[in-house]
Amino acid sequence: MLHSDNNALILEKPTSWKMDSSVQPLVATTLHPSNQRPTGKYNSSGMLPNMGMLFDHLLSMIRSAHENRQYQPSPFPALWERTCTRLEKHKNATTYEKWKLTSILNNADELRKIDDEIADVWAYVQRTRNKKKHGAHRKVAAGRLKELRLKRQSFKPKAEVEIDGALEISIAFWIEARNAYNVKDEERALHSLLQCSFYLGTTHSPVTESEAQRGRRLxxxxxxxxxxxxxxxxxxxxxxxxxxxxxxxxxxxxxxxxxxxxxxxxxxxxxxxxxxxxxxxxxxxxxxxxxxxxxxxxxxxxxxxxxxxxxxxxxxxxxxxxxxxxxxxxxxxxxxxxx
Known part of the structure; x- marks a missing residue:
């Protein structure tokens, strides 16, 4: 912040923002008047949804994200069963989350490697046009190029698995939350549902017009x-x-x-x-x-x-x-x- 001292401008050192929930600025809020019956979604009214409704609401949102945000989605039960199989292997949602995020990053790295290799092999094929001198090597390279191009065509890049990837993690946390709720551990269930909601939210993030324009310019x-x-x-x-x-x-x-x-x-x-x-x-x-x-x-x-x-x-x-x-x-x- 700038202030004046004897006609001179002095820049004050900004105060650091403390990331402590107990000292953040707050304002008063009031309850939202509502005559609607609870639907499982928090609406700021005096009537809170019970845990059963909350689970049902999140489940319907997960299914909606899969069926409406995907291009030609697979049946939702197939996504759920696949997640259950993998979650059983990884034992808990947090381990599942780490594995899934790592696999998505590895997917992108592998895709870049394939593209680089295609470019290198293609360049070699073009440089070795003399059949007498490079015939055998060129034939091997041409075969490798064909193989790589087929692999590239069948490869699923990161962008195509992103939505279902996030939903798989969301489902894993939903299942862990439901297991906790079934044994009367509501506190653990709520914490797990927070993580479930976070990954579910990443699939519902619309691109603003300004972001779209910036993307087009770039x-x-x-x-x-x-x-x-x-x-x-x-x-x-x-x-x-x-x-x-x-x-x-x-x-x-x-x-x-x-x-x-x-x-x-x-x-x-x-x-x-x-x-x-x-x-x-x-x-x-x-x-x-x-x-x-x-x-x-x-x-x-x-x-x-x-x-x-x-x-x-x-x-x-x-x-x-x-x-x-x-x-x-x-x-x-x-x-x-x-x-």
Whole structure:
């Protein structure tokens, strides 16, 4: 806080906020008038729900979260039975909680490792195109790449298991609370229900409009390097000359990437892309390989704007390239002009 002393501003040292429940500032509250019958939800009225209603209310909220916040949810009894089986193994809800949170983090780490390995193996396959020199090794690498891509497609990333993961922990604490209540230990039951409510609450947290706007801005900012490369690719396609070696769309993306990487006009876009890609490769060849993978993936996507324009132009060019390559297998054809 600032205050004045002889026309001089002095900054007072702020007092620390004591995290002690007995000294926190309080205000007076009153009971909320209500004629409704207790439903299991606390509503600030003079009538409190009994423990049985509280258990029923939380149970219905857990089920609602599973069925309404999930995309194509599994049957709720299956989620409950799965949690019971795992809770029986882990003995108590706290151990279950630690195991589940650790497994979610490990899931994310494993996903990143798979993506990194795919990028490395793919780059090796692209560097070893000489069949006589690298034939056997390239074949092994190609098989590994196919295996990794299949594994990646079947892998469930963290975002897909987050809701049910939190609900599993919530169910575990609900069960522990109910066990305590059944043996007349209401104090333990209430403590366990607090934990149950916490994890249940994480599945009901809506994103505010300001958060959504901030997320959209960040997404646009983070996507700028890729958009710059796509725009460069669109420009390169305008003057691209088809050759007989182009028989696959991935090869075409590779040729476009090489042109971008070797053109000083796009040096800033290439440098930004290398940093954005988090790999920061040291050679133009490595940069172009990663650009090739990016262009190839974008060509298969369904996004709008620059993505859609690039996809359309690339498909048009590849259509011409395919016809040119097909004709050359049977007779000589002049290189198409205008590409």
């Amino acid at each position: 997404a646009t900012t983070r996507d700028k390097p890729r958009l710059a490369i796509l725009q460069a690719a669109i420009e390169v396609i305008e003057t691209f000359k088809v050759t007989r070696i182009i028989r696959h769309q991935e090869t075409l993306c590779g040729e476009i990437s090489l042109l971008i990487a070797n053109d000083p006009k796009y040096s800033k876009a290439v440098i930004d892309f290398a940093k954005w890609n988090n790999k920061e490769p040291s050679t133009q060849e490595q940069v172009s390989e990663r650009m090739q993978e990016t262009l190839f993936q974008c060509a298969k996507g369904r996004r709008s704007g620059t993505y859609a324009e690039f996809k359309e132009r690339l498909n048009q060019l590849f259509k011409v390239a395919s016809k040119f390559g097909l004709s050359n297998r049977t007779k000589k054809v002049k290189t198409p002009t205008g590409w």
